[in-house]
Amino acid sequence: MSSLSCRPARRWLQRAFLLLCLAGLPLLNACTSPPDGVSVVSPFDVKRYAGQWFEIARLDHRFERGLSDVNATYRLEADGSVAVVNRGFNTAKGEWKEAVGKALFTGDTNTASLKVSFFGPFYGGYHVIALDPGYRWAMVIGPNTDYLWILARDKQLPPGVREQLVAQAARLGVRTNELIWVEHSRSDS
Template sequence: MTHTFHRFAPLLLACALALGGCSTAVPEGITAVTAFDATRYAGKWFEIARLDHSFERGLDNVSARYTLQADGSVQVINRGFSREKNAWKEAEGIAKFTGDPHTASLKVSFFGPFYGGYHVVALDPAYRWAMVVGADRSYVWILARDKQLPADIRAQLLAKAQALGIAVDQLVWVDQSRSDS
């Protein structure tokens, strides 16, 4: 038995280091929205723009649905259309507040015990649009209740993102033209 443990010890150590390195904290120099109301935030949001990552690559018509749970967590259902597979792709996860539920700083998991940061850093007073940053500046999403954002709001969010050190020139603008989304 000991021999087997020693054989896997480097892998276990690497996993432990990787998990310890996973951060759900707000990136340095960025502040999550306060006076946050999860009830108002719940519902369907359309992804307007994002920084590209493998888990969303090739998807358009992406949306997220947030549903409050009795235990204070938030069910998350992300959905997007893969043109390559000509099919919808869906992922279900859970989000939990990292502290005060009136601060828009959460951790979200789609893969069991592995969590990533989800921090709302800009939010329309009427909860019509939002900008979300992950645990670092390479995870950014611009979301809206409608499939399009007015040009002035888009410009305002791009200026805010740039001021936060986000690579706005690398944003992917999401096609939201499907009528069955």
């Protein structure tokens, strides 16, 4: 078979691949957009958000299963991205586990809607939906109500805040009865 007879087939395959990639773009966007009907915090100041946060509560996922003393550190980079370091203690193995990622704003940097990647080109939504005016606590939801984190600058929430955040999450359809309240017993967390 000559190379001339392969050109139409090759061109057709290239076009089909391009169309397949374009058709998949909405699916990738769905992984980084907030759930329908969820309002994201705005105005938002990423410089004030930067620093260490303790995970107070989360919904269970394999990437954090069995971890206690979980914290996240965010650092604004010169290019406008945010470096993310998640760290937790694996109680079954008796060792610390760490994941390093990168977050990018999905739009305006004054809106707390980001996408985070720990695995190369694959991103997941990270949307701050509640934030203390003093940046002392926050609640974050993923691309759907199966992902939720309650974070604080301290290892505990102020009285009343826990109930307020759980009630807000329940109104959004989050299964709040499945929240894992994270233990912080290690001094080096």
